[in-house]
Every structure is written in structure tokens, then in C-alpha cells.
Amino acid sequence: MQEVKHSVLTLEQQEKLTLTGVSSVDSFSDSAISLTVNGKRLLIGGSRLKVLAFSEGSGNFAASGEIVSIKFGGAKGSALKRLFR
Numbered sequence: 001m002q003e004v005k006h007s008v009l010t011l012e013q014q015e016k017l018t019l020t021g022v023s024s025v026d027s028f029s030d031s032a033i034s035l036t037v038n039g040k041r042l043l044i045g046g047s048r049l050k051v052l053a054f055s056e057g058s059g060n061f062a063a064s065g066e067i068v069s070i071k072f073g074g075a076k077g078s079a080l081k082r083l084f085r
Helices: 078-083
Strands: 009-012 016-019 022-028 032-037 040-055 060-075
Touching (some): 009 060, 022 040, 022 060
Antiparallel strands (some): 016 060, 022 032, 032 040
16 A cells, blocks of 8 residues: 655745655755655745755755745656656
């Protein structure tokens, strides 16, 4: 039986984001943060973005800035796998 992992995303007035279930912070800049959450890609877009906290052990993540988009994608690396078939 496959274990179901839960994550909770909280966005406060488009300025502070907290998230649980984060496996890794893949990249970040002041305009985009890329995360892996339960094996899936998540992209946060905006301006003046800052990673406030990340705990790999607990999976807790926090960021601040002007958050304008949150996009969930497919499995991590799946686009590259399709590209190089």
C-alpha cells in the first residue's frame, strides 16, 4: 500500500507563504522559487521573493515577497525525460 503524504499551503495577503511537505528547494531568485513537494514540482512567481525558512527534516517551508502565482507541475524531471527520449 502506497503511503499518502499531505501538504498544506497557506498564503497570507499574497505576501507570506508557508508550506508543509517540501522535499527540496530546487532553485530560487527574487522573482521565482522552485520546490519539490511530494515528488511534484511547485513554482512560486512574484517579486522581492525571499526564502525565510526551510527544514528538510520536517518539510516546513516559508517565503515572503509579492507572490503573484503558484503553479503545480508534474513529477520532478519528467519534462527532461521526455525531451531526451
